Amino acid sequence: MAAKLFATLVLLGTVAVLLTGVLGYFHARDALKKAVFDQLTAARVTKTRQVEAHFRTMQAELRLLASSKMVVDATREFRIAVDQLDRGGNSPELRQRVSDWYAENFIPLVTHILGKEPALADYLPVGAAPTYLQYHYIVANPNPADRRKLLDDADDGSDYSRLHGVYHPLMRAAAVTVGFFDFMVADPKTGRLIYTVTKAVDFTTSLHFGPYRRSNAAAAVARCALTPDQSSICLEDFAAYAPSGGAPVAFMGAPVIDRGAVIGVLIAQLSNEEVDNVVTGGRHWRDEGFGDTGEAYLVGPDYLARSAPRAFYENRQDYFAELKSVGTSDEEIAAIQRYGTPVLHQRIDTKATRAGLAGVEGTGEIIGYRGVPTLASWGPLAISGVEWALVAKIDSAEAFAPIDQLRRDLLVVGGLALLVVAATAAWLSRALFEPLRELTAGVKRFAAGDYEASVPVRTGDEIGQLCSAFNGMVEELRQKNVVIQNKNRENEELLLNVLPAPIANRLRSGEEGIADGFAEVTVAFADLVGFTALTSDMPPHDVVTMLNELFTRFDAAASDLGIEKIKTVGDAYMAVCGLPVPVANHAERMVRMAIRMIHITREHAMEHNASLKLRVGINTGPVVAGVIGKSKYIYDLWGDTVNLASRMETGAIPDSIQVTRAVYDQLKGLFVFEPRGAIEVKGKGKVEAWLLRW
Numbered sequence: 001m002a003a004k005l006f007a008t009l010v011l012l013g014t015v016a017v018l019l020t021g022v023l024g025y026f027h028a029r030d031a032l033k034k035a036v037f038d039q040l041t042a043a044r045v046t047k048t049r050q051v052e053a054h055f056r057t058m059q060a061e062l063r064l065l066a067s068s069k070m071v072v073d074a075t076r077e078f079r080i081a082v083d084q085l086d087r088g089g090n091s092p093e094l095r096q097r098v099s100d101w102y103a104e105n106f107i108p109l110v111t112h113i114l115g116k117e118p119a120l121a122d123y124l125p126v127g128a129a130p131t132y133l134q135y136h137y138i139v140a141n142p143n144p145a146d147r148r149k150l151l152d153d154a155d156d157g158s159d160y161s162r163l164h165g166v167y168h169p170l171m172r173a174a175a176v177t178v179g180f181f182d183f184m185v186a187d188p189k190t191g192r193l194i195y196t197v198t199k200a201v202d203f204t205t206s207l208h209f210g211p212y213r214r215s216n217a218a219a220a221v222a223r224c225a226l227t228p229d230q231s232s233i234c235l236e237d238f239a240a241y242a243p244s245g246g247a248p249v250a251f252m253g254a255p256v257i258d259r260g261a262v263i264g265v266l267i268a269q270l271s272n273e274e275v276d277n278v279v280t281g282g283r284h285w286r287d288e289g290f291g292d293t294g295e296a297y298l299v300g301p302d303y304l305a306r307s308a309p310r311a312f313y314e315n316r317q318d319y320f321a322e323l324k325s326v327g328t329s330d331e332e333i334a335a336i337q338r339y340g341t342p343v344l345h346q347r348i349d350t351k352a353t354r355a356g357l358a359g360v361e362g363t364g365e366i367i368g369y370r371g372v373p374t375l376a377s378w379g380p381l382a383i384s385g386v387e388w389a390l391v392a393k394i395d396s397a398e399a400f401a402p403i404d405q406l407r408r409d410l411l412v413v414g415g416l417a418l419l420v421v422a423a424t425a426a427w428l429s430r431a432l433f434e435p436l437r438e439l440t441a442g443v444k445r446f447a448a449g450d451y452e453a454s455v456p457v458r459t460g461d462e463i464g465q466l467c468s469a470f471n472g473m474v475e476e477l478r479q480k481n482v483v484i485q486n487k488n489r490e491n492e493e494l495l496l497n498v499l500p501a502p503i504a505n506r507l508r509s510g511e512e513g514i515a516d517g518f519a520e521v522t523v524a525f526a527d528l529v530g531f532t533a534l535t536s537d538m539p540p541h542d543v544v545t546m547l548n549e550l551f552t553r554f555d556a557a558a559s560d561l562g563i564e565k566i567k568t569v570g571d572a573y574m575a576v577c578g579l580p581v582p583v584a585n586h587a588e589r590m591v592r593m594a595i596r597m598i599h600i601t602r603e604h605a606m607e608h609n610a611s612l613k614l615r616v617g618i619n620t621g622p623v624v625a626g627v628i629g630k631s632k633y634i635y636d637l638w639g640d641t642v643n644l645a646s647r648m649e650t651g652a653i654p655d656s657i658q659v660t661r662a663v664y665d666q667l668k669g670l671f672v673f674e675p676r677g678a679i680e681v682k683g684k685g686k687v688e689a690w691l692l693r694w
Contacts, residue, residue: 013421040377044392066254075264081160085129113246182269188225220253235385294394356389515626521578525649617648
């Protein structure tokens with residue numbers, strides 16, 4: 001009997017080891033694969049939202065500028081000035097100078113891009129106004145090419161230069177503030193670019209008949225010229241643009257409308273570098289969890305890259321060698337080398353890109369563009385005007401490296417386990433302690449944190465009853481643990497609704513009396529003018545609903561800009577930027593927040609047919625921040641900076657943003673301010689103040 005029991009135990013042990021090893025291997029492989037796919041999908045979704053948010057911001061800024069009085073007036077007056085120059089003439093000497101400049105400076109650049117020398121006449125400006133203005137603002141511009149935009153007035157006595165001297169500094173500042181590579185105005189009637197910031201060779205050329213009539217800039221102007229709707233935006237996908245040295249450029253247009261008619265199209269020239277930086281994470285792939293071979297990239301409907309692959313930046317030699325190994329044509333490789341970028345030149349046609357461009361989200365193991373198996377997550381982007389897909393991937397070899405190591409380890413551990421089973425079976429066959437061994441193992445698993453642990457009840461004796469009691473205890477503790485986890489999760493969510501996350505973490509860690517000093521933050525107070533009188537006859541429910549909807553939209557704007565809402569008192573709203581996590585541009589963010597709050601209040605007033613106006617006061621300086629209370633927490637600020645910000649609000653003009661000198665000194669190069677002089681401030685006497693103009 002002892003021999004039979006020994007053989008039976010050894011056989012059972014062998015089967016158990018083999019099944020555990022095989023099942024463990026495949027379960028681990030599946031779990032790792034799922035974890036990798038989850039990580040890739042999370043990275044893809046994050047990148048997608050970042051790219052979409054980038055374009056939404058650009059669209060909002062362009063739409064706002066196109067409807068501004070500055071742009072409407074400039075468009076109308078530039079059109080008249082260009083028409084006046086067209087009715088004049090140019091001397092043969094001036095035309096020859098322009099032609100010589102093109103031959104010496106622009107034609108060699110186009111030759112390098114195209115690989116052959118084009119005809120000079122195909123690119124020369126046509127017409128009196130284009131030739132005249134290109135001479136004075138490009139050929140005779142005293143600044144180098146990358147600084148032509150610094151010339152405000154060509155001092156030629158023309159009406160155009162007079163207007164240019166007035167509007168150009170404002171338009172240039174707007175382009176720099178918003179982050180547009182170039183900022184142009186087109187006349188929809190003639191197709192001419194009657195104004196540009198950078199003064200490239202497309203300046204004053206016609207997008208109807210000129211050398212760039214087939215460019216994506218021409219397409220954006222043509223679409224927007226037919227849309228007398230201030231809310232419309234015309235976005236054209238990236239394409240090589242000769243005036244920008246053949247670099248990938250996208251154009252975003254918005255109609256300029258005067259008295260219900262489209263008098264111009266405001267065009268933003270968008271550089272691919274911004275999108276590429278978002279998708280590649282600023283070239284910090286390892287910091288973003290992509291390991292050695294992971295990356296994310298964009299692909300357009302033509303299956304051409306809209307962001308450069310990782311290998312292009314990390315190892316150009318290996319990158320081109322891999323392209324050759326997968327059969328990439330010499331022409332494609334030559335184009336990438338000539339233009340200095342794979343964007344719009346490298347074709348990426350895989351299962352992932354095809355599905356993503358078809359509007360399908362998914363994950364899977366595919367053959368990547370480098371010809372090696374990869375794990376990928378793909379999906380489309382929701383950007384009106386373009387059809388892009390984003391793919392996040394990592395080589396299968398790198399992803400499954402831990403599994404390969406696990407397989408080797410399982411073979412070693414399995415062999416050792418069989419030896420242990422044989423030795424244990426020999427002993428247990430004599431001692432018959434199998435139930436106690438299983439119970440001991442179950443207790444150890446439970447002690448190690450496995451709350452699903454259980455042991456089989458093999459007998460009805462005392463050992464069997466003990467096993468049964470153990471299983472009951474484990475099940476009861478597991479259920480209680482679930483309840484505790486749910487309660488902790490609810491408490492966590494409640495705490496984060498009251499306090500900023502870093503402060504909440506410090507409270508949870510046991511810290512008491514939280515109070516911090518911050519050397520420089522920006523504080524804003526906003527208050528609805530006459531709200532009490534306005535709502536005196538309204539039902540309480542309607543008053544609360546109106547305030548809640550308005551402040552909820554304020555909260556959403558604060559979240560977008562990384563601003564911390566401190567509190568609301570009645571119809572007043574207080575926020576701060578630069579704490580609890582410091583940021584460098586806290587003053588700029590808070591000013592942008594204030595502008596959004598003014599616009600949101602106006603929209604809210606129109607929606608509710610109410611006379612709502614907002615005053616905003618902003619100040620920058622040191623504050624003390626801390627948590628007050630024990631039963632009902634509140635995170636608040638103190639200090640002279642807070643008091644002065646409040647005084648800026650109470651002393652402001654309705655529908656205005658008033659700032660202190662500290663804010664003005666930081667942002668006077670980014671925004672336009674109007675000095676109010678010294679105003680009387682309670683408890684401070686005379687204090688200088690400025691009003692923001694936007």
